[in-house]
Amino acid sequence: MNHEHVHDESHEGHADAQPGGLASERRPGELAFTIVLVAFSGFLLWEAYGISGFEALSGPGAIPMATTFVMLVSAVILLFKAARLKLTADETFMVDITPPLVLVLAAFLVVYGLLLKPLGFLPTSALFLVASIKILARRSWGFTITVGLGSLLLIYLIFRIVFSVLIPAGIIPEAEIIQFFRNLFAGGA
Amino acid sequence: MDAFLAFFTIFTHLELLLLVGLGTFAGVYVGAIPGLSVTMAVSILISFTFSWDVLPAISLMIGIYMGGVYGGSRTAILLNIPGAPSAIATALDGYPMAQRGEAGEAIGTTTVMSFFGGLIGIGVLALLAPFVSDFALKFQPRDYMLLAVLGILLVGSLSSGSLIKGIFAGAFGIAIGAVGMDPLTFTERFTFDIPLMRGGINFIAVMIGMFGVSEALMQLHHVNKDAVRQQINRIVPSFGTIKKYLPLSLQTSSLGVIIGALPGTGGDIAALMAYDHAKRVTKNPERPFGEGAMEGLVAPETANNAAVGGAFIPMMTLGIPGDAVTAIMIGALFIHGLNPGPMLMIEKPDMFWFIVGALVCANFFMLLFGLTGIKLFTKIVEMPRAVLIPLILLLSIVGAYAVNNSITDVYWMLGFGVIGYMMRHYGYPLGPVILGVILSRLLDDNWRRAIISEREDLGRFFHGIFTSPLSLVLFMAVVLIFVSQTPLWTKFRKKESS
Numbered sequence: 239m240n241h242e243h244v245h246d247e248s249h250e251g252h253a254d255a256q257p258g259g260l261a262s263e264r265r266p267g268e269l270a271f272t273i274v275l276v277a278f279s280g281f282l283l284w285e286a287y288g289i290s291g292f293e294a295l296s297g298p299g300a301i302p303m304a305t306t307f308v309m310l311v312s313a314v315i316l317l318f319k320a321a322r323l324k325l326t327a328d329e330t331f332m333v334d335i336t337p338p339l340v341l342v343l344a345a346f347l348v349v350y351g352l353l354l355k356p357l358g359f360l361p362t363s364a365l366f367l368v369a370s371i372k373i374l375a376r377r378s379w380g381f382t383i384t385v386g387l388g389s390l391l392l393i394y395l396i397f398r399i400v401f402s403v404l405i406p407a408g409i410i411p412e413a414e415i416i417q418f419f420r421n422l423f424a425g426g427a
Numbered sequence: 428m429d430a431f432l433a434f435f436t437i438f439t440h441l442e443l444l445l446l447v448g449l450g451t452f453a454g455v456y457v458g459a460i461p462g463l464s465v466t467m468a469v470s471i472l473i474s475f476t477f478s479w480d481v482l483p484a485i486s487l488m489i490g491i492y493m494g495g496v497y498g499g500s501r502t503a504i505l506l507n508i509p510g511a512p513s514a515i516a517t518a519l520d521g522y523p524m525a526q527r528g529e530a531g532e533a534i535g536t537t538t539v540m541s542f543f544g545g546l547i548g549i550g551v552l553a554l555l556a557p558f559v560s561d562f563a564l565k566f567q568p569r570d571y572m573l574l575a576v577l578g579i580l581l582v583g584s585l586s587s588g589s590l591i592k593g594i595f596a597g598a599f600g601i602a603i604g605a606v607g608m609d610p611l612t613f614t615e616r617f618t619f620d621i622p623l624m625r626g627g628i629n630f631i632a633v634m635i636g637m638f639g640v641s642e643a644l645m646q647l648h649h650v651n652k653d654a655v656r657q658q659i660n661r662i663v664p665s666f667g668t669i670k671k672y673l674p675l676s677l678q679t680s681s682l683g684v685i686i687g688a689l690p691g692t693g694g695d696i697a698a699l700m701a702y703d704h705a706k707r708v709t710k711n712p713e714r715p716f717g718e719g720a721m722e723g724l725v726a727p728e729t730a731n732n733a734a735v736g737g738a739f740i741p742m743m744t745l746g747i748p749g750d751a752v753t754a755i756m757i758g759a760l761f762i763h764g765l766n767p768g769p770m771l772m773i774e775k776p777d778m779f780w781f782i783v784g785a786l787v788c789a790n791f792f793m794l795l796f797g798l799t800g801i802k803l804f805t806k807i808v809e810m811p812r813a814v815l816i817p818l819i820l821l822l823s824i825v826g827a828y829a830v831n832n833s834i835t836d837v838y839w840m841l842g843f844g845v846i847g848y849m850m851r852h853y854g855y856p857l858g859p860v861i862l863g864v865i866l867s868r869l870l871d872d873n874w875r876r877a878i879i880s881e882r883e884d885l886g887r888f889f890h891g892i893f894t895s896p897l898s899l900v901l902f903m904a905v906v907l908i909f910v911s912q913t914p915l916w917t918k919f920r921k922k923e924s925s
Contacts, residue, residue, distance in 0.1 A: 257588035259854020268853050275595070282602060282617065289616050295883045296875040298609035302616055305601040312595040335852055339647045347640075347820060347841050355834055367817050374650050375813030385814055393821065403475055403829040
């Protein structure tokens with residue numbers, strides 16, 4: 239246990255007043271990230287040029303070209319800076335940047351997005367909450383299901399009933415159920 | 428004068444009063460729970476309240492904003508984890524105080540001082556904003572453009588991070604804001620011939636992704652961290668303590684209002700600058716800074732709450748956000764058909780006075796909730812992250828979906844969540860991205876107006892800048908930000924301080 243890796247929170251950037259990252263060393267993946275930024279900015283600049291070219295200073299492409307140019311220049315400067323720094327020896331990409339939990343939860347989110355339309359909000363969210371709480375808390379199934387479904391019910395009541403947010407119904411006819419209860423109360427009053 | 432009566436609207440309408448109270452209560456806890464930030468809460472909330480009337484929606488958001496800026500201090504003191512970005516400096520001396528068994532005193536003083544700072548901020552807003560908006564009528568399009576650029580740059584230059592990363596983030600935001608049909612010429616911009624992109628990228632999806640999803644993913648690094656319980660004694664501070672720190676709190680409140688009023692910079696930067704200020708001016712603290720100095724607690728807490736009132740000044744008078752939260756509120760006002768800026772102050776001054784009233788009300792609620800409910804508080808804050816993180820993610824998804832009932836927005840949100848997560852890891856500030864998105868349209872419109880009025884001539888454009896005192900000041904401020912980053916300037920500063 240003594241050799242357990244210590245994750246330094248100060249690299250995470252809690253606020254804009256103190257953004258994360260390392261100033262004197264390069265974090266794992268930073269070089270690749272900066273290269274992606276350079277390529278992305280270059281591509282956007284090319285796209286921006288395609289909007290109206292150098293036709294007029296007041297053209298629709300003027301500000302897009304100016305901003306993407308600024309993006310490209312700053313990304314290139316950052317690339318040179320990052321390339322000159324030494325890679326930190328204290329961190330690895332799979333532990334400090336994208337640990338397995340982050341990848342798993344990100345995958346869950348993608349699956350959530352795919353299932354939301356066909357299954358509907360309630361079943362998808364129930365699956366998502368139970369699965370992620372189980373993986374994160376590593377407690378019994380009883381705890382996981384009670385907490386997961388309980389909080390889902392609370393969220394549903396608050397947002398569906400109080401805020402009247404529309405959500406994909408999917409396989410559960412929840413609008414009909416709500417209407418049934420409304421009629422019940424309206425009839426009883 | 429009639430408009431001023433709107434100040435009392437909040438106090439005479441029970442429903443609105445309750446919403447501000449509810450918002451402040453929620454804000455204190457949102458601010459206190461690490462992983463939930465005000466920016467996140469307000470950006471998720473905007474999607475849920477957009478079908479409401481404007482007054483209730485604004486009441487709730489103002490409550491959350493005021494409560495949230497304060498709430499972070501409690502976790503900072505009790506757990507050494509700043510619950511919100513604006514409480515980073517509070518932990519430096521607050522936690523050592525708690526370790527000495529003075530948590531109650533620390534919380535009590537923090538609350539009263541936050542209240543005090545908040546009132547000063549609101550006072551300055553009420554007195555100054557009408558003048559600023561009169562003055563703002565004289566602003567030329569190029570002045571708006573320069574002000575927007577200045578706001579985006581300021582975050583990067585006043586923070587401890589890299590200005591270049593701030594510039595990249597800001598430019599990225601402006602580019603995101605430009606996606607879709609150009610409103611003047613109906614030319615497609617960055618749409619890649621995909622029909623769905625013509626309507627642009629929903630800024631709420633960008634905000635929820637950047638502040639909600641990225642934070643939740645970041646919190647996964649600390650799922651198993653246990654909270655440390657602290658003993659809490661008497662919480663209401665003595666009059667003597669308050670009186671003693673009043674002069675310092677006046678200074679740091681003023682600093683807070685100014686930082687808040689600068690476009691782009693808000694409570695988090697104000698708090699850190701106020702802490703530095705307190706360190707400089709306090710000659711003989713009872714305890715050294717970092718070991719439980721009361722001054723180190725008073726300074727950031729007055730400043731960050733004073734910055735709230737300050738941040739509303741450019742938002743209400745110029746339509747330029749004072750910080751990330753006011754950037755989101757501008758979005759909320761847009762959704763409700765209001766266009767913040769000098770014209771809003773002239774056409775709907777009652778809206779301004781209503782907001783001032785709501786802020787005052789939220790400030791009193793903050794004092795009330797700050798001095799009570801400590802038992803409930805410790806329970807809520809100890810909510811395990813293993814449950815909290817999935818809930819934040821779920822709320823983010825519901826929020827992004829609710830805006831347009833569109834799955835596409837959910838995908839945008841997830842995408843920006845991942846981008847925001849990576850940007851944070853590598854030290855890119857996220858505030859400038861949101862400012863860029865919100866200010867993109869204003870920047871674009873005003874640039875085109877300015878250059879057309881100068882007959883597309885850059886020489887005339889710069890001649891205009893150099894012959895108008897206001898434009899010149901703004902232009903010099905932008906130039907100064909760049910000069911302050913050059914090696915020459917750093918050398919000069921070093922020489923001066925030695």
